[in-house]
Amino acid sequence: MSTTDYSTALDAARQAASAAADILLHYWRKGVSVEWKSDATPVTVADREAELAIRDILRTALPQADIYGEEFGREGDTQEWLWLVDPLDGTKSFVRRTPFFSTQIALMHKGELVLGVSSAPVYGETMWASTGGGSWFEGERVQVAETAELAKASISFGNIKSLTADGRWNVLGSLVAEANRIRGYGDFCHYHLLARGGLDLVIESDVNILDVAALAVIVREAGGVFTDLEGQALNLDTRSVLAGTAAMHALSLQRLRHVTQGV
Incomplete structure (x- = not known):
């Protein structure tokens, strides 16, 4: 696959997300029992079946790529192409019958995120993006807002509990x-x-790269800026997010840096 033509990989990621959606909706209606992993996070049969379905599709479409998934770890060690898969991001919501969960699939090439698909099946909502190809919502290209003033900005926070300790x-x-x-x-x-x-800034802590990799590509290709709270590019160890319009990201990052640099 060319490093600039991601159409085959993007088609596969969208197909995989659709397959996962069918599985998740089946168990959403049926209900599932919950198991607890060693890190005290929940897992269900829906997580595992969805990831297996995703892996089958991605492996066939791009056999040269490694796959790193939430439930079954990393497969392969080529160090060039790497799929990042969270089959059910929001399992805690899923098991409590709260519809804020999704499937996240991203592709990384030599450490750079190059495409992403985010599917929220209960809402029937899918977004996708690839480097240079724009960000899309149900067939319509989308863009971040042009908000440049904090007094006019809408901000959303995630994982506030861990942010309070910062x-x-x-x-x-x-x-x-x-x-x-x-x-x-x-x-x-x-x-x-x-x-x-619809928003201008997102601030979030206590995340995993599998939660946000696809979303980073989607926001970036929509004209936004997506880093961690230190302003660093995402990598496999990323644990926080600062994402927004260019102006809102720059303003908030400047203020946050004043604290971390003791200014």
């Missing part, structure tokens, strides 16, 4: 006080809204 909490409080609207959509939802112009 030395930057007072800075986040100042952003809340000055912004136009504050929400806490969480999971896929606030990133979808950001890419479609």
Whole structure:
């Protein structure tokens, strides 16, 4: 596959997300029992079956790529192409009958995220993007908002509990006080809204790269900026997110850096 033509891989990722959606909706209607992993996070048969279905499709479409999934770990060691798969991001919501869950599939080439698909099956909502190809929502190309002033901005926070333990909490409080609207959509939802112009800034902690890799490509290709809270590009060890319009990302990052640099 050419490093600039991702159409085959993107088609496969969308097909895999659709297959996962069928499985997740089946168990969403039927109900599932819950098991607990060693890290005290829940897992269900829906997670595992969806990931197996995704792996089968991706492996066939791009056999030269490794696959790193939430439930079955890493397969392959080529170090060039790597699929990142979270078959059911939001299992805690899923088992409590809260519809804020999704399937996340991204492709990384030599450490750079190059495409992503985010599927929220209960909402019938899918977004996708690839490098240079734009960001798409159900066949319509989307863009982030042009918001450049904090007083006009809408901000959404995720995993606020862990953010309260961070030395930057007072800075986040100042952003809340000055912004136009504050929400806490969480999971896929606030990133979808950001890419479609419905939000201007997302601040989140305690994430895993599998949760946000696809969403990073979607926001970036919609004209947004997507880094961690330190302003660093995403990698396999990423644990936080600062994503927004260019202006809102720059403003918030400057304030956060003043704290971490002791200014």
